[in-house]
Every structure is written in C-alpha cells, then in structure tokens.
C-alpha cells in the first residue's frame with residue numbers, strides 16, 4: 001500500500017504552510033435513479049412499488065491528500081451512512097446521525113485550503129446482498145460555493161452545503177469564521193491532537209504529527225490506537241509495510257499504524273495505556289503506566305511500564321524467556337529477531353503483526369467468527385483453525401471477541417473508572 005508514502009509527502013508539504021482550516025459539511029439529500037449501473041431496477045418488485053434501499057458511504061479528504069483511487073480514503077476511512085428506507089431518495093436532517101455520520105460533520109485539516117474531495121459509493125442494500133448503484137468523486141476547490149448539487153454517472157443528484165473557517169493557531173478567536181459559505185456555523189471546537197476533550201463516544205479526525213487521522217474516541221478521554229470489535233479490516237497476512245499505516249475502519253475495527261503510534265506515544269504529552277479484552281461481556285483490563293513504540297530504525301520496539309507484573313506484555317512465554325515488552329514488531333514474513341525462534345512462536349503463525357516476545361499474545365490475530373466458545377473464548381487451534389493462527393490471543397489458546405488499546409493523558413486517566421469503561425466497551 002502507498003499510504004505511508006503519501007503521509008510522508010503530505011508532511012513535507014505541510015511543513016511550509018502556516019494556516020489550518022475547518023470544514024463543516026451538511027448533507028441535504030441523495031437521490032438515486034432507481035437503477036443499478038446495468039439498467040436493471042434496484043428491486044425486481046419495482047412494479048409492486050418496492051424501490052431502492054440506498055446505502056451510501058462517504059469519504060472527505062483535503063485535496064492534497066486525495067487520490068482517484070475510490071477504494072481508499074487516505075486520511076482514515078469511509079463512513080457508512082447506513083441504509084435508506086425503501087426510497088430512491090434520502091433526506092438528511094440536521095443534528096441527526098446517519099450510520100457513522102453526524103450531520104453536519106466538522107473536519108479539521110492542517111495546511112492551507114486548496115479544496116477537498118468527496119468520494120461516495122452507493123450500494124443497494126437488498127437484505128445481505130449489496131449491489132453497487134454508483135461511485136463518484138467530486139473535487140471542490142476554493143471557487144465552489146454552497147449549497148452544492150453534484151451529479152454522478154448513475155446518481156440523479158447529491159446535495160450538500162459546506163463552509164470553511166481558517167484557523168490561525170493558537171490565539172485566533174474560534175467563534176469568528178474568516179470564510180462562511182453557509183449559515184449556522186457559529187462555534188468551533190479547538191484543534192485536537194487526541195481525544196482528551198471528547199465526551200461522547202465518536203469518530204474524530206485528529207492531528208498526529210503532520211497527518212490527519214480518523215480515530216475512535218471512547219468518550220472518556222481515551223484515544224483508541226487499536227480496536228477489534230468485528231471482522232472488519234484485513235489484519236491477516238499483512239506485512240510490516242501494511243502495519244506501518246492505518247488498517248481498517250475507524251468506526252469499527254482498526255490499527256492506527258506503527259508510524260502514527262510511534263509519533264503519538266513519543267511526543268511531549270505523557271500517556272497511559274489501557275488494554276481491554278472482552279470474552280463475551282466479561283472484560284479483562286490491564287493498565288500500563290507508560291506505553292511507547294520506537295521508530296522504524298528500532299523496528300518499532302515496544303516499551304511499557306505495567307501497573308502489575310502479572311500483565312501479559314511483561315510475562316515470559318512457555319517456550320521463551322522473552323517478553324513482548326522490549327520486543328520489535330514482526331509479521332509472519334518479517335521476523336525481527338529478538339533471540340526468539342519463530343518455530344516455537346505459535347502466536348506469530350498465520351495472521352497479524354505484533355511485538356512477538358513471549359509468543360503468547362497477538363491482539364492483531366485472525367478474527368474468528370465461528371468456533372470460539374462464547375463463555376470462555378477458548379478454541380481448538382490445532383484441530384480446527386491452525387492455518388489462521390491463534391486468533392485474537394492474549395494469551396494464546398483464548399480468542400477474544402473484542403479488544404481495544406486506548407491511550408489516556410495521565411491527568412485524564414486519574415479521573416476515569418477504567419472498570420466501568422471496560423464494562424461499557426464489552427457491553
């Protein structure tokens with residue numbers, strides 16, 4: 001994947017600019033023409049009045065990050081707007097959620113405004129069968145004004161309004177927009193570098209070094225750097241180059257990327273890490289007072305200070321005296337030697353990259369949707385799933401249904417009840 005390269009490129013660009021901007025996008029309506037690209041109606045029962053069930057997903061990117069690759073949303077991930085109800089039109093109201101999209105949504109971008117890109121892919125959601133209706137990208141530059149009606153190949157129309165505000169850091173009064181192309185935008189949250197100030201669980205765009213990245217905020221001040229809640233994300237069989245960059249979907253399951261994690265954990269703000277794993281609704285929580293990941297030259301070495309010496313990242317393995325703490329990051333085809341023989345490292349086989357030291361843990365392992373005991377999370381890797389590795393193991397032999405690594409500023413952390421937060425996460 002070219003993601004790491006793109007972020008590096010953007011960083012170089014951004015080092016020469018002074019202004020940041022905030023984009024507010026308010027969706028108005030999406031009208032489809034009732035047909036799939038081959039001309040068939042969305043529904044074979046159109047004569048009985050059954051229309052489309054349009055399910056759009058949307059990606060908003062600053063123009064200098066955008067590519068014409070419709071399958072990639074460079075700054076993070078596509079947002080799934082959910083399914084429209086038996087209609088060829090979706091009307092978007094203000095102050096309402098549509099799937100993972102809050103209308104209107106605000107994005108903070110870094111650098112001078114040159115325009116932004118809107119990518120939209122629309123399926124017809126016929127039960128579990130998704131057929132694409134249309135995909136289209138619109139590049140909107142400074143000269144565009146609001147409201148905007150855009151027309152795609154198959155789409156009748158897509159209407160939205162947008163406005164931008166230039167932000168001059170750090171002293172600009174946030175309530176005075178420099179440019180306003182539509183009304184109603186009066187308040188402005190500060191630029192974010194983490195989720196400390198976010199009080200509702202949500203996906204937010206934050207700034208990590210020179211990059212803008214979508215992350216999941218737990219609503220208690222925590223910024224998730226890794227999150228597995230479903231089978232989203234091609235974690236399996238990924239290589240180091242993939243793990244350097246963002247994997248997955250910030251609204252669901254994702255890995256923030258080694259370079260982002262390195263920048264995040266080695267900046268001037270001190271973070272404590274909470275690792276939560278869920279077996280059914282039962283959480284297991286570990287709190288690490290420090291959690292840092294080195295740069296590429298160290299092979300992204302993991303260094304943690306555990307609140308208890310019984311925690312997984314500082315435990316030695318059955319077959320090795322090493323721990324994940326102090327280990328470099330490895331994937332199945334890129335074994336960064338730490339004196340550990342890959343042959344005895346069950347957790348490294350099959351899927352997912354990790355700091356394999358003890359060879360007992362792999363939170364990026366294969367997501368098993370079948371065969372894991374819902375109460376104990378135990379599974380029989382040898383007889384059933386050997387080829388796919390040990391699952392989301394912590395330790396090996398257990399494959400969890402959910403896991404999250406969240407970072408909290410140390411001051412925030414004192415005020416949260418991590419057991420209550422873990423219970424919320426596990427449901």
Ligand SMILES: *[C@@H]1O[C@H](CO)[C@@H](O)[C@H](O)[C@H]1NC(C)=O
Nearest residue numbers: 063066067068117137138139
């Ligand atoms: C939009 O802009 C990006 C970045 O400049 C470019 O790669 C892409 O081809 C453009 N797409 C369209 C449809 O204009």
Ligand SMILES: *[C@@H]1O[C@H](CO)[C@@H](O)[C@H](O)[C@H]1NC(C)=O
Nearest residue numbers: 051052053083084085086087
């Ligand atoms: C879909 O719209 C119809 C007609 O307005 C309504 O009767 C039905 O309850 C709606 N279904 C859902 C799932 O919202």
Ligand SMILES: *[C@@H]1O[C@H](CO)[C@@H](O)[C@H](O)[C@H]1NC(C)=O
Nearest residue numbers: 367368369370371385387388
């Ligand atoms: C193992 O992985 C393969 C693809 O690599 C997949 O088709 C299969 O469903 C997986 N098995 C389980 C039990 O998850």
